[in-house]
Amino acid sequence: MTTDPVFRKRYLDALAATPQILGSTGSRLLSGATPAHDALERRIAHHMGSQDALLFHTGWEGNVCFFGTVPQKHDWIIYDELMHASFYSGLAISKTPPKQRIRMRHNSVASLTKALRHIVAQGGLNTTKDGLKPTIFLVCESIYSMDGDFAPLPAFIDTMDAYIPKDQQCNFVDEAHSTAMYGEGGRGICWALGPEYRNRVHVRLMTFGKAVGTAGSALLLTSMVKLYITNFAWSVIFSTAPPHSLLVAVRESWDMLASPEGDAKRQEMYDNIAYFNSLVDRVLSIAPANVLRRPEVDGFAPFPAEAATQLPEHPPSAVVALCTPDPDALYEFALERGFILSSIIPPAVPPGQERIRICLRAGMEKRHMDRLAQILVEYIQSKVQTDQVPAKL
Secondary structure, eight states, X not given: OTTOHHHHHHHHHHHHTOSOOXXXXXXXTTTTOOHHHHHHHXXXXXXXXXXXXXXXXOHHHHHHHHHHXXXXXXXXXXXXTTOOHHHHHHHHTXXXXXXXXXXXXXXXXXXXXXXXXXXXXXXXXXXXXXXXXXXXXXXXXXXXXXXXXXXXXXXXXXXXXXXXXXXXXXXXXXXXXXTTTSSGGGOOHHHHXXXXXXXTOOEEEEESSSTXXXXXXXXXXXXXXXXXXXXXXXXXXXXXXXXXXXXXXXXXHHHHHTSHHHHHHHHHHHHHHHHHHHHHHHHHTTSOTTTSBOOOOOOXXXXXXXXXXXXXXXXXXXXXXXXXXXXXXXXXXXHTTTOOOEEEOTTSSOTTOOEXXXXXXXXXXXXXXXXXXXXXXXXXXXXXXXXXXXXXX
C-alpha cells in the first residue's frame, strides 16, 4: 500500500477535501475527541465485527495502554513467551502482581494447560473478599514477527473454556502481522476463524503501520472497557489524539483493502510467498545448517479444518526467517548487491537464534526474488568450499 499510486492519489484528494488535517490539538478527553475520530472508530468496529474500537498512534501504545491499565491486582495474566516488546512494557506497569503473571512456552497448549491448572489450584478463580471475580487474561499474537509462525488459536480458546468460566476470561490477540493480510476484506486471523472462535476473542489489536501502509492502531473491545481506558489510561489522558491526516489515511487505505482491489493484492502476496519459499527451499537444500537454515518451529497445524472457515491448516506467511551465525555479514553481503535484509540479533531473539528476516509483499517482481535467491547462493559459496555448492540454483 505504501507504494500504490491509486492509494496515494485517493489519499491526497481526500486530504484536499478535508477542512482540518493538521494536528488534533489535544487529548481525547479534551479537545482531541472530534466527530472524525468517533466516525473512524465506529467504522473500524463495524468492519471488524466488534462492539467498539479505540484508536492509538501506534501498536506499541495500544499494547502498553491496555496491559498497563485494564488487568487488576486480583487478575491473572498468561502470555506467550515470544510476545512483542510492547506487551512486556505494558506488563511492567500492570497492577497485576508478578506472581500472577505466567509466561507459557511459545505456542504450547500443554504449557497453557499447566498454567490454568496452577491458577485453579491456587484458588485464582475465587471471588475476592471485596466481592470481585478475577479475570484470567490469555495473551498471544496471531502471527509472530520473528519466525512468521501462527498461534493455535482454536486450541488455546478451547483450553481456556475447559478450565475458566466464560465470564472470567479475557482472550487478547495481537493481530499486528495479520491485519489486512488474512480473512474476508483483510479483517485478520480471528475473523477468518469464523464466528464460533472470533466471538470468544474479547480484545484484538489491529495495527496500521504494516500491511495497511499508514500508521497507528486500534483496540477492538467492548464499549465499557473503552470507557474505562479513556478515563484511566495515562497514555490516553495525557497524550495528543491521532491527527486528522492519519485518520484520512487509514480510512482511504481500508476503502481499498476491503474492496476487490484488496483481494487482488492479497492473492498476489500469497502467490509471491509460495514462489519465494520454493526458491528458499532450493537454496537451503545446498546450504550447510551452520551457514543458513530456517528456524526450528513446531510442525503442528494451527487451524484444523473443523476450526477455521477461511484458512488452510498451514496458511502462507509473509515473514521468511533464515538463521545464520553472522546476520550482519549477510546483511552487508546483500547490501553490496542492492538488497536490504533485516539483521536480527539478541536481545530481539535469543542467543543462537540470530537471523535475517525477509518480509514479502504484493508488488514484488519474480526477477527480484530470483536475484535475492542467487545472492543467498553466492553467500553460501563464500562460506564453504566452492566445489560443494553449485554456482546457480
